[in-house]
Amino acid sequence: MADGTVSKVKDAPRNxxxxxxxxxVAARLFREQGYGSVSLRKIADAAGIKAGSIYYHFGSKDEIVVAILDVGIQVVHEKMRQAVSALPEGTDAETILRAAIGTHLRALLDVSDYTSANVRIFGQVPQSVRDANLPTRRAYEAEWDALLSRxxxxxxxxxxxxxxxxxxxxxxAxxxxLDWFDPDRGSAEALSRTYADVFLNGILERQDS
Amino acid sequence: MADGTVSKVKDAPRNxxxxxxxxxVAARLFREQGYGSVSLRKIADAAGIKAGSIYYHFGSKDEIVVAILDVGIQVVHEKMRQAVSALPEGTDAETILRAAIGTHLRALLDVSDYTSANVRIFGQVPQSVRDANLPTRRAYEAEWDALLSRxxxxxxxxxxxxxxxxxxxxxxAxxxxLDWFDPDRGSAEALSRTYADVFLNGILERQDS
DNA sequence: GTCTATACAGCGATAGAC
DNA sequence: GTCTATCGCTGTATAGAC
Known part of the structure; x- marks a missing residue:
């Protein structure tokens, strides 16, 4: 306070x-409402600025969407890679798969508006935007393919x-x-366990033993 | 030709x-392009009429969409019920589930633009439209729940x-x-077999035996 | 970095002629 | 049953002041 920097006390919320x-803000809105329902005016409103001001930061709406789609994949990719590589060498296949599934599902349902926005709106955006996001997606897909192949x-x-x-x-799967998950009916953590159970062992009751 | 009806030979394609x-036409466009990209003008163009003419048949765009969504569920519901009830009494669980899974997947990927349009655009349409489709969906969901409970x-x-x-x-699942199926890489029929395999028995290699 | 003001296109919808 | 013509609204995007 007594140093050289000026501390603005009034007008505080106006940074x-x-x-x-x-x-x-845009990622949250896209996740909640989908691509078509979210206009630049809505984004500006929710961010507390005017629509025209957005063009200081971005050249077009598509540029915003591409940025969100890329971050959405990068977040889940990074978390999945870390979760798997944190396991000790020689970890059994079931544990590895449960870690990967759990990480993907938590990123989607708990952690990141960017990841959930990506999943929600990818199928709704213009072709050019999808194409721009493809390299990032391919990298994440390759990570999964490498894991499963191993x-x-x-x-x-x-x-x-x-x-x-x-x-x-x-x-x-x-x-x-994302279309029906409801945290009031059970955590993402619990859901990921059910998914792992079903994918690993199936749903049929086995009559052997 | 010699009867009382007049057979117009000219202007034939103008029915x-x-x-x-x-x-x-609308169902096909919605399936291909999603909800937001399909305007009444596009539908009219593809149907060979003018946009205003659509309002002779429908009161609003939403009315078209609701009709398509409802038919989409009814088609797959009816086919699934028939496929399951056509099986002889005492059929084993695995065969029943394979029939239900196969029917759903074929309706989605092979048979019906209405069913695929429903799956594609349901998450993109206004809330009021979703609500209108809910009773029809509930009925199909109840059919599945009854089957699985049995x-x-x-x-x-x-x-x-x-x-x-x-x-x-x-x-x-x-x-x-619908997001990635490519008939050039394998039939819907073959795909449904893989889905049944995974869901029924899981993907883990079993070390017993 | 944000504002105001505005251009311009495309949308759903309506009215009336044929 | 379809056409033409048009209205009002909302969207993205731009220009220039502050």
Whole structure:
């Protein structure tokens, strides 16, 4: 207080929103309402600025959307990689898969508006925006394919399942939870356990033993 | 030709499109492009009429969408019920589930623009439209819940899985195929077999035996 | 970095002729 | 049953002041 910097006490809530602030607000709105229902005016309103001001930070609406889509994948990719590589060498396949599934599902349902916005609106945005997000997606998909291939090669997964198809089924099933997940009915953590149970062992009661 | 009816030979391709024709065209466009990208002008163009003419058949755009959503569920519901009830009494649980899964997936990927449009755009339409479609959806969901409960009661399914959650997981996973299914990489029929394999028995290689 | 003001396109919807 | 013409609204985007 007694140093050289000026501490503004009044007008405190009027600090600049900035590029980050716009992105955070936009990601939340896209997650909640989808692509078509969220206009630049709505984003500006929620951020506490005027619509025209957005163009100081971004060249177009598409530029905002691409940024959000990329961050959404990067967040879940990074968390998934860390969760798996944090496991001790020689960890069994079941534990590895449960970690990967749990991390993806928590990023989607608990952690990141960017990841959930990506899953929610990817199918709604213009083709050019989807194309811009593709390299980032491919990298995350490759991470999953590498993980699943490793497990299949060491004999932990059934040998006849195509890895690409398995990854599409798994990620697709997890992402679909966004449409109906309700934290009041159970945590993302508990849900991820159920998904792992079903994918790993199936739903049929086995009559052997 | 020699009877009392007049057979117009000229102007043959100019027959009226009608309510059905508009719905068919709209369902195809919604399936292909999503809700936000399909305007009444696009629908009219594809149907070979002018935008204003649509209002002779429908009171609003929402009315078109609700009609398509309802038909989409009714088609897959009816086919699923028929496929299951066509099986002889005493059919084993695995066969029943494979029939239900296969029917749902074929309706979605092969048979009906209405069903695929429903899955594609349901999350994009206004709340009022979603609400209008809810009763129809509930009926289909109840059909699945009844089927799964029957199988669980007769001891064919693991006893600890919540039926509602299992249905959400199953239908969600199947519907997600719409985002990536490519007939050039394999038929819907083959895909449904893989889904049944995974859901029934899981992906882990079993070390017993 | 944000504001005001505005241009311009496309949307759903309506009215009346044929 | 379809056409033409048009209205009002909302969207993205731009220009220039502060």
């Amino acid at each position: 600049p929103v900035g590029r980050e602030g716009v992105l955070d 497990l299949q090669e060491r004999g932990a997964l059934k040998p006849d399942v195509d890895i690409r198809r398995l990854r599409l089924m798994l990620i697709g 997890l992402n679909a939870t | 009226p499109v009608g309510r059905e024709g508009v719905l068919d 199988l669980q009661e007769r001891g064919a399914l693991k006893p600890d899985v919540d039926i509602r959650r299992l249905r959400l997981m199953l239908i969600g 199947l519907n997600a195929t």
